[in-house]
Amino acid sequence: MTPRFDVIGLVVSDMAATLAFYRRLGLVFPEGSEDQPHVEAELPGGLRLALDTEATIRSFHADWQPPARAGGRVGLAFRCDDPAEVDSVFGELVGAGHHGELKPWDAFWGMRYAVVHDPDGNGVDLFAPLPDAG
Template sequence: MSPRFDAIGLVVSDMAASVAFYRRLGFAFPEGAEKLPHAEAELPGGLRLMLDVEETVKSFHPGWQPPSGTASRASLALRCDSPAEVDAVYEELVDAGHHGELKPWDAVWGQRYAVVHDPDGNGVDLFAPLPAQ
């Protein structure tokens, strides 16, 4: 037997804000998840995105402290259907009050690329392949 990748876990300071943010990106959290101390959304291929409020983590790891500083220590990368969708999703999230870290741009590696932060400062990379020249 060997370990297998099963889930991505994020510690969040405000479950309702985080669930709302990730729902905007298409993650299917169940109704009422915004009121729970732990919430999960199933991902393609059987993976899960798990969110835990800080108090939950402190309940089993009393010495845990939130990361300090402004740099994101984790990021999720979400593929969009088109470069235009990268722009639209970025603008929707920024207009909703989320921090836009990198405005959409055409990256040298052939993608339309942008980064927005979730409510806890984790990076969410939005990308789509650029059309062939």
């Protein structure tokens, strides 16, 4: 038997804030999950995004500590329909108080790209292919 990739897990310090952030990006979590210790959303292709509170992790790993530097080890990326949507989603998230790490720009690899941080400092990329110049 070969293991099958199934879940992306994030440890969160504030479940309600994290749910609000990812809901703005279109993920669907069960209503009323803000006070739950573990929440999941189904992703396209059958994967799941699992959110666990720090208290949940410490319930079975008493010595667990958050990384000293957030945002450097996990990155999620959301594809937007077009370059204008990258700009508007970035603006909406920054307007809601989230840290905009990199403002939208036209990347040399042919995409409109931006990076914003979720409430725990994880980098979340927003991207869309640029219109074909040729």
